[in-house]
Amino acid sequence: xxxxxxxxxxxxxxxxxxxxxxxxxxxxxxxxxxxxxxxxxxxxxxxxxxxxxxxxxxxxxxxxxxxxxxxxxxxxxxxxxxxxxxxxxxxxxxxxxxxxxxxxxxxxxxxxxxxxxxxxxxxxxxxxxxxxxxxxxxxxxxxxxxxxxxxxxxxxxxxxxxxxxxxxxxxxxxxxxxxxxxxxxxxxxxxxxxxxxxxxxxxxxxxxxxxxxxxxxxxxxxxxxxxxxxxxxxxxxxxxxxxxxxxxxxxxxxxxxxxxxxxxxxxxxxxxxxxxxxxxxxxxxxxxxxxxxxxxxxxxxxxxxxx
Numbered sequence: 573x574x575x576x577x578x579x580x581x582x583x584x585x586x587x588x589x590x591x592x593x594x595x596x597x598x599x600x601x602x603x604x605x606x607x608x609x610x611x612x613x614x615x616x617x618x619x620x621x622x623x624x625x626x627x628x629x630x631x632x633x634x635x636x637x638x639x640x641x642x643x644x645x646x647x648x649x650x651x652x653x654x655x656x657x658x659x660x661x662x663x664x665x666x667x668x669x670x671x672x673x674x675x676x677x678x679x680x681x682x683x684x685x686x687x688x689x690x691x692x693x694x695x696x697x698x699x700x701x702x703x704x705x706x707x708x709x710x711x712x713x714x715x716x717x718x719x720x721x722x723x724x725x726x727x728x729x730x731x732x733x734x735x736x737x738x739x740x741x742x743x744x745x746x747x748x749x750x751x752x753x754x755x756x757x758x759x760x761x762x763x764x765x766x767x768x769x770x771x772x773x774x775x776x777x778x779x780x781x782x783x784x785x786x787x788x789x790x791x792x793x794x795x796x797x798x799x800x801x802x803x804x805x806x807x808x809x810x811x812x813x814x815x816x817x818x819x820x821x822x823x824x825x826x827x828x829x830x831x832x833x834x835x836x837x838x839x840x841x842x843x844x845x846x847x848x849x850x851x852x853x854x855x856x857x858x859x860x861x862x863x864x865x866x867x868x869x870x871x872x873x874x875x876x877x878x879x
Contacts, residue, residue, distance in 0.1 A: 579727040580776050580783035583638025583769035584846045587629035594850030600832035621666045622745035623659055624695045626765035631699050631741050634767035639781060654707035654735035657696040658722035658742045658838040665749040666690050707735045717864040717871035719841025724790040726770040736775040740768045742842030762836040766843040784849045788874040796863055796870035803874040804861060811858025812851055814844040840864055852877040
């Protein structure tokens with residue numbers, strides 16, 4: 573890879589109750605505390621579903637961490653900033669609420685404030701609107717490896733020249749609608765969001781940004797061993813694996829975020845990438861391997877520390 577073409581991580585953000593810094597994800601011993609009722613209120617959050625509010629909080633933190641306030645980058649930079657969101661449950665509450673209203677009262681009973689929230693791309697759209705980002709805008713609903721896919725899509729947009737930087741967000745809500753439709757007690761599913769700002773090396777250098785890490789490779793295969801074999805060829809030994817125990821052998825340390833945070837669905841991969849930054853921030857070296865797999869396919873993402 574030539575100079576200036578690497579995909580760097582220049583900012584991270586979290587909206588997870590009980591977790592303040594990326595390194596805190598590595599120290600979780602049990603389920604995170606439930607958010608207080610007023611945690612998701614404030615300017616810009618009204619009339620939005622829970623997943624979108626969580627995503628907006630995490631995204632704002634990541635953009636600030638990257639040195640990109642609402643007034644930055646300049647107009648040309650906003651045109652070159654993309655948004656990629658991974659969520660499986662996303663606006664399920666809005667869709668079910670509107671569908672229930674139509675069933676009981678007809679279309680006339682719906683509110684003009686609720687209908688826009690039924691779009692499957694609503695979270696990514698609000699992120700772009702609120703932060704004036706005019707690049708490509710994508711939502712992935714792709715299962716447990718969707719978050720890793722989102723990081724990969726961000727990297728591909730940069731490498732293809734479609735964007736200079738990408739805001740990547742993974743978010744999932746745990747609310748009464750999710751619990752009623754999918755089962756499980758409150759707290760059994762992840763409720764929160766994680767965000768990354770990916771940036772082309774040349775763009776980060778021009779801004780004088782200190783990068784937090786690098787996305788070194790990603791693979792999707794039918795089985796996890798095949799995906800890991802692509803991103804970790806012989807001689808590449810990860811110092812940490814973020815995934816389920818036993819998924820990547822018995823050598824390196826393994827941290828299972830889902831065991832502490834609940835079923836993370838589409839947010840898992842972005843959470844893992846943020847946790848990797850926490851690993852690098854604490855002075856640890858060696859690459860970090862993030863994995864996610866289900867019965868149909870598997871993904872493996874390799875991240876390395878700052879240059």
